[in-house]
Amino acid sequence: MKHVEGPCMTDRAELLEAALDTLPEGIVLLGEDCQVVFWNQAAQTITGYAAMETLGRPAPEQLQPLLESCTAPSEAESGAWSEAGRGFMVHAQHKLGHDVSTMARQLLLRDPLGKRIGLAVLFHPAECLDALPRGDAGDDEDVKASQADLKDRLESLFQDFVQGGMPFGVLWITVDQAHDLRKTHGVGACEAMLSKVEHALAQGLRPGEHIGRWGEGEFLVISHERNSAMLGPHAQTLAGLARTADFRWWGDRISLTVSIGTAQAEPTATLADLLERAKAAMFSSFHAGGNQIVSAPEASVCTPS
Numbered sequence: 513m514k515h516v517e518g519p520c521m522t523d524r525a526e527l528l529e530a531a532l533d534t535l536p537e538g539i540v541l542l543g544e545d546c547q548v549v550f551w552n553q554a555a556q557t558i559t560g561y562a563a564m565e566t567l568g569r570p571a572p573e574q575l576q577p578l579l580e581s582c583t584a585p586s587e588a589e590s591g592a593w594s595e596a597g598r599g600f601m602v603h604a605q606h607k608l609g610h611d612v613s614t615m616a617r618q619l620l621l622r623d624p625l626g627k628r629i630g631l632a633v634l635f636h637p638a639e640c641l642d643a644l645p646r647g648d649a650g651d652d653e654d655v656k657a658s659q660a661d662l663k664d665r666l667e668s669l670f671q672d673f674v675q676g677g678m679p680f681g682v683l684w685i686t687v688d689q690a691h692d693l694r695k696t697h698g699v700g701a702c703e704a705m706l707s708k709v710e711h712a713l714a715q716g717l718r719p720g721e722h723i724g725r726w727g728e729g730e731f732l733v734i735s736h737e738r739n740s741a742m743l744g745p746h747a748q749t750l751a752g753l754a755r756t757a758d759f760r761w762w763g764d765r766i767s768l769t770v771s772i773g774t775a776q777a778e779p780t781a782t783l784a785d786l787l788e789r790a791k792a793a794m795f796s797s798f799h800a801g802g803n804q805i806v807s808a809p810e811a812s813v814c815t816p817s
Contacts, residue, residue, distance in 0.1 A: 538614075540579065541621075542631045546570055549630070558614065558637060560607030574605035578616055579633055601674050602635070613637065615782070645787045647686075647727015658725040662732055665722060669734065670783045681743045681776040683733040683750065684790040685713070688769045688802035690729025697761055702729070705759050709768060712757040716750045730794075740776035740807055747772045747805045755803075771797035775808035 529550065532539050538555035542548060548571055551563040561572055571579050602616045616635040623629050644663060649655040669680050687709055694702040710731060714723055718736065726732035733750065737743045754770040773793025777786050789808035797804040 537634050537636045540566075540571070540633045540635075542571075542579065542633070544629055546631075555635075558635065559604070559612060572607075574607070576604075578602050578604040578612070578614060578635060579631075601671060644784055645791050646732075647730035649725075650728050652728065655725045655728065662722070662724045662726065662734070665734060666783055666787075670777060670786075673777050674779050678736060679738050679777060681735050681737055681740065681774060682786060682790045683735060683743065683747050684726065684773045684775075684787070684794040685731040685733065685750070685754075686727075686771050686794055686798055687729050687754070688771055688798065689766065693766065694729070701761050704761070705766065705768065708757045708759045709754050709770070712753045713750050716746075716753045718746075737776075740774065740810070743774040743776060744805055744807050747774050751803070751805060769803035771802045772805045773797060773808060774805065776810075778810065 529552075532550070533553040535552065536554055538558045539550065539552045540548060540555055541550035547569055548566045549568075551561070551566045556562050559572075559575055559578075561575070566572065602614050604612045604614065606612045614635040614637055616633060619632040619634070620628060621630040621632055644666070646659055646663075649659060666682075669678075672678065673680060687706065690702055690706065693705055706725075706729065710723065710725070713731065713733070717723060717733070720736050722734045723731055735743060735746060737746055751770050751772055754768055757768050759766050759768055771794055773790045773796065775786050775790035775793060777783075793806040793808040797806040800806075
């Protein structure tokens with residue numbers, strides 16, 4: 513029988529490099545001496561540095577925050593991603609000088625005997641803040657300004673949180689009657705009603721919490737409850753205050769209720785994930801008839817296979 517040679521080591525390495533170059537995530541491999549031994553195409557696209565500029569030397573100084581985003585994994589963490597899920601938010605500098613915001617993870621590499629031989633870093637661009645889910649503001653400049661203010665607050669809080677700061681959650685609130693009131697009584701009536709509701713909700717906020725418009729008939733509350741179990745009762749209190757808002761239009765008292773979705777920030781998920789979960793929970797409440805509180809489940813954690 514004719515012996516068939518398998519692919520040589522060089523061929524295998526080329527195949528592996530070609531496969532890694534097809535991935536959308538940046539992948540950088542550092543040797544034991546901390547010099548770059550692999551730099552895929554996505555890493556070049558994200559950072560602006562080509563492989564020929566990085567291979568065989570330490571990574572550019574502007575990218576050190578990215579490659580040092582996590583402290584070196586401990587012995588107990590060897591062979592596993594240093595953080596589950598999507599990693600750490602890291603700010604580095606693109607070759608052209610602008611900020612590069614990424615989510616980065618690290619994997620400590622060891623040989624079969626357990627000796628450390630290098631480090632793998634996987635990263636991808638962090639979601640743009642403009643992509644955060646929010647309600648439709650229409651042409652209302654006040655609502656757009658409120659959304660911009662809330663986005664700034666959320667980004668700052670989330671950055672502090674992933675670095676070990678204060679936990680927080682969000683309550684996505686929609687007034688169940690807003691759409692119908694806008695159609696039957698006009699924009700003026702709807703805005704007057706929403707002002708009443710916002711004032712009522714504000715009476716139930718804890719110190720340091722913040723409320724703002726998040727859409728035509730929606731509000732967002734940034735809460736500093738310590739965990740998701742505490743968000744629910746807080747939301748119930750706010751829902752009760754909304755129901756007691758005394759709104760009258762041309763002498764008629766209009767009963768008001770709210771649908772609330774709650775979600776707690778998690779270090780293994782993004783800010784966009786947090787808001788998506790709160791939004792989905794709010795819609796679950798609204799489509800179930802409104803006047804309910806729905807708590808979002810924990811974010812799903814994606815781990816390498």
